[in-house]
Amino acid sequence: MTVAQPNTVAPVKKSRAANAKLKERIEDFAYPLIAIAVLLLLWQLFSSLPGATLPSPVRVVQETWVLIFWPFYDRGGTDKGLALQVFESLKRVAAGYTLAAIVGIGVGILVGLNKGMSKALDPIFQILRTVPPLAWVPIALAALQQNQPAALFVIFITSIWPILINTAVGVRQIPSDYNNVAKVLNLPKSEYFFKILFPAALPYIFTGLRISIGLAWLAIIAAEIVMTGVVGIGFFIWNAYQNGQTSEIILALVYIGLVGWLLDKLMAHIQTLILPTSQRQ
Amino acid sequence: MSKFVAVENVEKTFPLANGGSYVALKGIDLEIRKGEFISLIGHSGCGKSTLLNMVAGLDLPTDGVVLLEDEEVLKPGPDRMVVFQNYSLLPWMSVRQNIELAVNNVLAHLSVEERKDIVEQNIQMVGLGHAADKPPDQLSGGMKQRVAIARAFATKPKLMLLDEPFGALDALTRGNLQEKLMEICEENHVTTIMVTHDVDEAILLSDRIVMLTNGPESKIGQILEVDIPRPRKRMEVIEHPNYYSYRSELIYFLNQQKQIKKTASQKDDRRSASWSRKSEPRNWVCAVNGLRSVGDRQREGLFCPPRVR
Numbered sequence: 001m002t003v004a005q006p007n008t009v010a011p012v013k014k015s016r017a018a019n020a021k022l023k024e025r026i027e028d029f030a031y032p033l034i035a036i037a038v039l040l041l042l043w044q045l046f047s048s049l050p051g052a053t054l055p056s057p058v059r060v061v062q063e064t065w066v067l068i069f070w071p072f073y074d075r076g077g078t079d080k081g082l083a084l085q086v087f088e089s090l091k092r093v094a095a096g097y098t099l100a101a102i103v104g105i106g107v108g109i110l111v112g113l114n115k116g117m118s119k120a121l122d123p124i125f126q127i128l129r130t131v132p133p134l135a136w137v138p139i140a141l142a143a144l145q146q147n148q149p150a151a152l153f154v155i156f157i158t159s160i161w162p163i164l165i166n167t168a169v170g171v172r173q174i175p176s177d178y179n180n181v182a183k184v185l186n187l188p189k190s191e192y193f194f195k196i197l198f199p200a201a202l203p204y205i206f207t208g209l210r211i212s213i214g215l216a217w218l219a220i221i222a223a224e225i226v227m228t229g230v231v232g233i234g235f236f237i238w239n240a241y242q243n244g245q246t247s248e249i250i251l252a253l254v255y256i257g258l259v260g261w262l263l264d265k266l267m268a269h270i271q272t273l274i275l276p277t278s279q280r281q
Numbered sequence: 282m283s284k285f286v287a288v289e290n291v292e293k294t295f296p297l298a299n300g301g302s303y304v305a306l307k308g309i310d311l312e313i314r315k316g317e318f319i320s321l322i323g324h325s326g327c328g329k330s331t332l333l334n335m336v337a338g339l340d341l342p343t344d345g346v347v348l349l350e351d352e353e354v355l356k357p358g359p360d361r362m363v364v365f366q367n368y369s370l371l372p373w374m375s376v377r378q379n380i381e382l383a384v385n386n387v388l389a390h391l392s393v394e395e396r397k398d399i400v401e402q403n404i405q406m407v408g409l410g411h412a413a414d415k416p417p418d419q420l421s422g423g424m425k426q427r428v429a430i431a432r433a434f435a436t437k438p439k440l441m442l443l444d445e446p447f448g449a450l451d452a453l454t455r456g457n458l459q460e461k462l463m464e465i466c467e468e469n470h471v472t473t474i475m476v477t478h479d480v481d482e483a484i485l486l487s488d489r490i491v492m493l494t495n496g497p498e499s500k501i502g503q504i505l506e507v508d509i510p511r512p513r514k515r516m517e518v519i520e521h522p523n524y525y526s527y528r529s530e531l532i533y534f535l536n537q538q539k540q541i542k543k544t545a546s547q548k549d550d551r552r553s554a555s556w557s558r559k560s561e562p563r564n565w566v567c568a569v570n571g572l573r574s575v576g577d578r579q580r581e582g583l584f585c586p587p588r589v590r
Contacts, residue, residue: 177369180339183357185386185436195382199373276372277418 055247063247078231078239082255089220089232090259092148096155097216104160104212105205108167112201118168129161133219137226147227154223159216163208170204171197203279210267217260233259285472286313286336286440291345293331305331307498309345311491318466318473320483322531323493324538329476330444332493336474337363337442349440359387362433366445368425370417370432377404377413380432387436403435406465423454427461434465441466443475447482459485460515467512480531484509485518490531495538495545503534 040057047056055063066073071083080088111118136157140150178200182192224234233252240248272280288311295303305328313319321329334340336347338357347354349361357363370379380400388396404413407427417425426446433441446462447455463486466473477483483490487507494502509521518524 177365177367178371180357180363180365181369181371183339184337184361184363185359185383186357187382187386191382191386195374196371199371202373276416278372 055250060247060250063245064251067248067251078229078235080231082233082236082252085231085233085236085252086255086259088230089224089234092151092223092232093155093213093216093220096152096220097159097213099152100156100160100212100216101163101209103156104163104208105167108164108205108208109171109197109201111164112168112171118172125161125165128157129165131157133158133215133222134226136219137223140223141226147230151220151223151227151230155216155219158219159212162211162215163205166204166208166211167201170201173204174200203275206267206271206275210264210271213263213267214260217256217263221256284312285315285317285350286474287311287346287348287351288332288336289346289348291332291335291342291347293328293335293340294343303496304498305496306342306500308500311501313472313474315472316470317488318486319475320487320490321474321476321493322478322480322483322490322535323499324495324535324542325478327493327496327538328499329493333363333442333444333474333476336440337361339363359383359436360439361442362436362438362440363442363444364426364429364433364446366448368417368422368429370425370428372417375414375416376409376420376428379417379428380404380435383432384435399435403431406434407431407461421454422450423458426450426458430458430462430465434469434471437469439472441471441473443473445476445478448478455482456515462486463511463513480528480535483531484524484527485513485515490527492531492534495542502538503530505530 044056044058046052047054047059061068067082071081073081074084111121133154136154137150140153140157141147144150144153174197178196182196187196220232221234221237224230224232225238227235228238229235233256237249237252240246240252288309291306291309292304293306295305297303309332311319321332323329331340335342336349336354338347338354338361341355354361370376371382374382377400380403381396384396384400388399391399404410407430409424409427409431412420412424417428420428426449430446443462447458450458459482465471466486475483475486484507490505490507491501492503492505493499505527507527508523509518
C-alpha cells in the first residue's frame with residue numbers, strides 16, 4: 001500500500017502545491033475586494049446623476065465619520081455608538097434564540113419520535129413557519145404590552161421553526177445501522193437518547209440552528225423598528241429615517257450585514273468543531 | 282442436547298407496495314451445534330441476510346421459529362451480537378468509546394475495572410492499541426471492521442452473526458482479517474453464523490456451508506461439511522486434498538442457481554410481453570420486480586433525506 005517514494009520528488013511537489021494554495025488564498029481575498037470596489041464605483045456614479053435621492057458612498061463616509069470612528073460612544077438614552085447599539089440587539093437575539101433553540105430541539109425530538117404528534121402538528125408548523133417576523137410584531141405587542149418581552153417573543157417565534165422542523169427530521173432519519181446497534185445491545189432509553197439519538201440527529205439540528213440564527217437577526221431589526229425608544233440597531237435605523245439622516249441608515253445597513261454574516265460564520269465554525277467528519281454536510 | 286441454535290420451518294414474507302407479497306424464504310430448517318462456524322452462501326437477493334437478521338431477532342419470521350438454547354428468539358439481544366457489513370460504528374465516539382458502550386451496557390454486572398480490562402483486551406486483540414482514541418472516520422475500512430469485531434467479541438456473546446463482514450474490503454485486508462477472525466473464534470469458542478458471497482472465504486472459515494437457492498421462496502439447497510482440521514492456515518487449506526472438490530461443489534451449485542435465475546427471468550420476459558400485449562398487468566410481474574427492493578440490504582441507501590430549509 002505505502003510505496004517508498006524517491007526523496008527528490010516530494011519537496012518539489014510540495015512547494016508547487018504550496019504555491020498553488022497561496023495563489024488560491026490571494027484570489028479568495030482579492031476577488032471579493034475587487035467586486036466591492038466595482039460596486040462602490042457604480043454607486044458613486046449613479047448617485048452623482050441628476051435627480052439621485054440617495055447619498056454617494058463618499059458622502060456617506062463624510063456624514064457618518066463620527067459614527068464610524070467612535071462606535072462605543074455613549075451619550076445616554078438612545079444616543080449611543082453603533083457597536084453599542086448592535087450589542088444591545090445581539091443581547092436580545094441571544095435571549096430569544098437560546099429560548100427558541102431549547103424549545104425547538106425539545107419539541108422537535110418529541111415530534112420526531114412520535115408519528116401521531118408529527119402528523120397532527122406538522123401542518124401547523126408549516127403554516128406558522130411562513131409568517132414573516134414583522135407580522136408577529138403587532139400581535140406580540142398587543143399580547144405582551146411591553147417592548148422588551150415583545151421583541152424577545154418575535155425573535156423566538158421566527159427562529160424556532162427551522163430548529164424544530166430540522167430536529168424532527170433528524171430524529172426520524174437516524175440511520176437504521178445506529179438503531180440496530182442500540183437494539184442488539186439492548187440500550188436503555190436514556191443511554192439511547194444521549195449516545196445515539198441526539199448525536200445522530202445533531203447534523204440536522206445544526207442545519208436548523210444555522211438557518212435560525214439568520215432569521216433571528218432578521219427578526220430583531222423588524223421588531224426594533226416598530227418599538228420606539230429602545231436601544232438597538234433596528235430602532236437606530238428608524239430614528240435616522242425620522243430625522244432624514246440617510247447616510248446613517250446606510251452605515252447601519254452595512255453593520256447589520258456584517259454582523260449577520262459573522263453570526264453565520266460563527267455557527268458554521270461551531271458545526272465543524274463539534275461534528276465528526278462523516279457527519280458534516 | 283447437541284443443537285444450540287435451531288431454525289424450524291421458517292418462512293419470511295415481505296409485503297409489497299402494490300398490496301401483494303413476496304415470499305423471500307420458505308421452509309428453512311437448520312440446526313447448529315455449539316461452537317460451530319456456519320456460512321450462508323447464495324446469490325444476492327436469496328434471503329441470506331434476512332435469515333441472519335431473524336436469528337439476530339432484528340426481523341421476525343412470518344412463520345416458524347428460531348430457537349437459541351430452546352428459547353424462541355423474539356427480539357434482538359446482546360447474547361447474539363451482529364457484525365454488520367458497513368461496520369455500524371458510531372462516528373461521534375472514539376474506538377474505545379464504541380467498545381465501551383457495548384461492554385458497559387451488556388456486562389453491567391462486572392466492576393468498573395473488570396470492564397475496563399475487557400475493553401483494553403479486545404482493543405489489543407484486534408491490534409488497534411495505537412488507534413484506540415481515534416474516531417472511526419480516521420480509520421481505514423479494515424480497521425473499522427476490526428473495531429466492529431472487537432466490539433462484538435467484547436460482550437462475550439453466545440452467538441456471533443456476521444453479515445458479509447469482509448465484503449467491502451480489499452483482498453489483502455480481507456485475508457488478514459479472516460485469519461484474525463478464525464483465531465479469535467477458536468480462542469473464544471463462539472458459535473458463529475456468517476453470510477458471505479465468497480466461496481474461498483466460506484471454505485476457509487466454516488465447519489459447514491449452507492447453500493441457499495435463489496428467491497423467491499429460497500430454501501436450503503445443500504449443506505457442505507468442510508472437513509479440514511483446525512487450526513487452519515490460509516496456505517495449508519488451499520493445499521488440502523479436499524479443497525478443490527469443496528470449491529467446485531460450491532461453484533457448481535451457485536452456477537446452477539444462476540442458470541435457473543436466467544431461464545426464470547427469460548420466461549418472465551416472455552410472459553410479461555404477452556401480458557402487456559393483452560394489457561393485463563399481473564401481480565406476479567410486480568413481485569419479481571419487487572425482488573430488487575426487498576432482497577438483501579439494497580433497500581437502504583435508496584432514500585435521500587430531504588433537508589428542510
